[in-house]
């Protein structure tokens with residue numbers, strides 16, 4: 373994986389490439405973006421490029437440093453990970469601080485990659501501050517964070533910040549096709565559900581459970597015009613079965629009704645996400661009025677808010693079902 377393999381993110385990629393080419397490597401960088409956007413992939417290429425010994429394009433992937441990095445055995449790369457824990461504690465940062473003053477073993481630089489930097493406790497962040505301000509001349513620290521606002525302003529101000537952008541649907545589709553080798557039409561569906569986050573698109577496309585869940589939801593959606601109120605309410609069991617993933621179920625429903633709405637308004641499938649369900653979209657668009665579709669979408673969003681509060685799950689879902 374090299375810079376040329378990165379799809380999207382052109383402004384961040386160009387800036388990181390320039391830094392490597394200029395050989396004026398800074399001490400602290402921060403990549404910010406949602407989980408699955410590609411922070412780690414990009415940080416690994418950047419770190420490899422910083423330490424690469426090639427006189428041509430860096431990273432070269434053939435020099436000793438690049439090969440060591442790719443095998444996961446580079447002696448001058450230090451990673452801090454959250455692992456199964458909910459946060460990165462001060463002990464992990466103290467271990468890093470003990471290491472950072474030791475000279476590199478082989479390279480001219482040492483690179484520290486802090487994954488999930490947003491999960492550092494306040495104490496951990498405070499312990500890090502002074503070193504982040506004046507690290508040894510050979511050290512580069514790369515922080516990866518899902519949200520910048522969970523880092524202390526004093527940490528942020530010491531880093532060069534790069535914000536990763538959500539990708540277009542086509543870009544995510546290309547990544548899914550490349551990685552999973554599934555047909556483009558199918559990949560386009562998952563890309564549409566990915567929210568512009570390639571990691572999410574890949575996860576959905578590869579998940580058997582998601583396929584099953586989606587099938588179940590569509591079985592329900594196909595029948596909504598035939599159910600009596602009693603039968604509708606009985607469908608709450610479907611929602612109960614996926615109680616742990618209720619947000620995803622509600623997402624599916626919202627995306628579905630937005631598809632129906634978009635088609636009804638434009639008569640065009642261009643904006644549709646569920647591209648494998650076009651006949652059903654067409655049918656429901658002809659049966660629902662615009663205001664009815666809008667009120668269903670509102671009702672789903674209202675249910676989502678209610679469920680975040682302390683309402684009875686069954687009551688909230690039954691209420692939603694009656695509104696659909």
Ligand SMILES: [Zn+2]
Nearest residue numbers: 424432435438
């Ligand atoms: Zn190299």
